Amino acid sequence: MGAPTGTGNQGRTLDRALDVLECLERARGPLRLSEIARESDLHLATTQRTVNQLVRRGYIQQDGLGYSLGPVILSLAHAFVVNDRLSTVATPILTELSASTGLTSSLFVRSGPERILVARVDGVDPLRYQFPIGRRVPLDLGGGKVLLAHDDDAELDAYLADLPDARLADGRVQTPADLRAELDRIRETGYHLAESERELGALSLTRPVPGHDGGAAAAINLVTTAETTTPEELLALLPEISRAAGAIGARI
Amino acid sequence: MGAPTGTGNQGRTLDRALDVLECLERARGPLRLSEIARESDLHLATTQRTVNQLVRRGYIQQDGLGYSLGPVILSLAHAFVVNDRLSTVATPILTELSASTGLTSSLFVRSGPERILVARVDGVDPLRYQFPIGRRVPLDLGGGKVLLAHDDDAELDAYLADLPDARLADGRVQTPADLRAELDRIRETGYHLAESERELGALSLTRPVPGHDGGAAAAINLVTTAETTTPEELLALLPEISRAAGAIGARI
DNA sequence: CACCTTCTATCATTCAGTGATAGTTACTAT
DNA sequence: ATAGTAACTATCACTGAATGATAGAAGGTG
Numbered sequence: 001m002g003a004p005t006g007t008g009n010q011g012r013t014l015d016r017a018l019d020v021l022e023c024l025e026r027a028r029g030p031l032r033l034s035e036i037a038r039e040s041d042l043h044l045a046t047t048q049r050t051v052n053q054l055v056r057r058g059y060i061q062q063d064g065l066g067y068s069l070g071p072v073i074l075s076l077a078h079a080f081v082v083n084d085r086l087s088t089v090a091t092p093i094l095t096e097l098s099a100s101t102g103l104t105s106s107l108f109v110r111s112g113p114e115r116i117l118v119a120r121v122d123g124v125d126p127l128r129y130q131f132p133i134g135r136r137v138p139l140d141l142g143g144g145k146v147l148l149a150h151d152d153d154a155e156l157d158a159y160l161a162d163l164p165d166a167r168l169a170d171g172r173v174q175t176p177a178d179l180r181a182e183l184d185r186i187r188e189t190g191y192h193l194a195e196s197e198r199e200l201g202a203l204s205l206t207r208p209v210p211g212h213d214g215g216a217a218a219a220i221n222l223v224t225t226a227e228t229t230t231p232e233e234l235l236a237l238l239p240e241i242s243r244a245a246g247a248i249g250a251r252i
Numbered sequence: 253m254g255a256p257t258g259t260g261n262q263g264r265t266l267d268r269a270l271d272v273l274e275c276l277e278r279a280r281g282p283l284r285l286s287e288i289a290r291e292s293d294l295h296l297a298t299t300q301r302t303v304n305q306l307v308r309r310g311y312i313q314q315d316g317l318g319y320s321l322g323p324v325i326l327s328l329a330h331a332f333v334v335n336d337r338l339s340t341v342a343t344p345i346l347t348e349l350s351a352s353t354g355l356t357s358s359l360f361v362r363s364g365p366e367r368i369l370v371a372r373v374d375g376v377d378p379l380r381y382q383f384p385i386g387r388r389v390p391l392d393l394g395g396g397k398v399l400l401a402h403d404d405d406a407e408l409d410a411y412l413a414d415l416p417d418a419r420l421a422d423g424r425v426q427t428p429a430d431l432r433a434e435l436d437r438i439r440e441t442g443y444h445l446a447e448s449e450r451e452l453g454a455l456s457l458t459r460p461v462p463g464h465d466g467g468a469a470a471a472i473n474l475v476t477t478a479e480t481t482t483p484e485e486l487l488a489l490l491p492e493i494s495r496a497a498g499a500i501g502a503r504i
Numbered sequence: 505c506a507c508c509t510t511c512t513a514t515c516a517t518t519c520a521g522t523g524a525t526a527g528t529t530a531c532t533a534t
Numbered sequence: 535a536t537a538g539t540a541a542c543t544a545t546c547a548c549t550g551a552a553t554g555a556t557a558g559a560a561g562g563t564g
Binding site: 011013014015017018022024025026028029058059068069070071072074076077078079080081083084085116117132133134135 | 311337
């Protein structure tokens, strides 16, 4: 409690404020001041000052039940969607991809140990499981793997070091070693076909979006269900999705 | 430049960071470090530290052209949309309202001297002018007036004091005195019918959403165009929109 | 090769953030 | 009513983190 935040103590104030915001992001409902303090591991007084300041600015709102994120967040998000180069470039290409394949397509980018869905275009048969824009999910399941595959070995080892076993949606258990093997395969083939990893019955085919530096900060995928599509049928769309990924990469 | 930020100097660090974010929100493209420093009136070194920290956290991203908002913003926005009581309560009611009237309906909340569009449900004939979710607009034009009307006189006078004349979309000029008179009318009638204020040819009918405290932090409106609807026809929907506003107010 | 811009790194100073504590308000239970 | 509890606010001395002036590295341009 009394100990330093842990990161290394520099730029403390701002980091703490962002911790507070992200603590409210994770919350499933309004949080009390004391709950925020506990969750973010801050002194109550510090929490109070920070929260009040964010309230004043509209980043947090308060009601009788506690504090939650405020509407100003939406303004920022709007500005992001309108301005983001990747997002604006990708949307028409994804639209085309979804039109020609009939499947839902989406674009996500890496953010630390997670990926964030940045854009999505629905297919003709809407998926029962709607993956919402802005959603954060870990990298070790589904399409996130193609982003991991582009890490160099040092980063990868660091990531895998303290990674717990993952339980896939169909019950399989994925150990870090399993993941490592799969990433090696992805490094060779350049794509990933996921079956029931994040969601039971979901199939996805993912390709990285090449950046100038050779890395892949983004990826796109096509999603469908095992009921309507076989893995082979989905894999047959590899040329299409690859073309789209290339087109996006070329324009950023 | 060297002078204090202006607010009164407390909670400086965080305020400055938010200034940086909002400066990027207003920007129409990537900004260089020096531009951010100039826009937010900060020392370059301070700007650098702040920006780098926000980059590390994913709130800002950097490309060859400069800095812009980052994808983590989207995550926060997603959490807001999912959790926000007002937003989730209002959406189904707006859906019903749009279904029964055939018009686009929307919900916005106040944020300082502006309002922010929080939810929108499109009508049968989609408007050519799409008002995007998260968009910030001033309070002195269109539906924002019903929010202003709920301020007490002291707040109102302060607001009107340094308000410049506004130019409506159809060319009319609205002085603070005009606005004041209109707000008095709204206080009596409880609604506002706007014609070509923000957008030429647009008609909107706005009602406040009553809060527990008697105030109105939110409002909903119906939007259409002069081509398809007369003011009288729109005004005839007042009972409908009032019912919807009441229903939302009752559930928060 | 000199020039300019962008961004990064360093460091002494000092002032803003910190956190312990006390106070206020409001609600619940008895 | 009265005590008790929880949520939030306010105060203030201390100190260490943010500050900003300056110098430096990296990258491009005429």
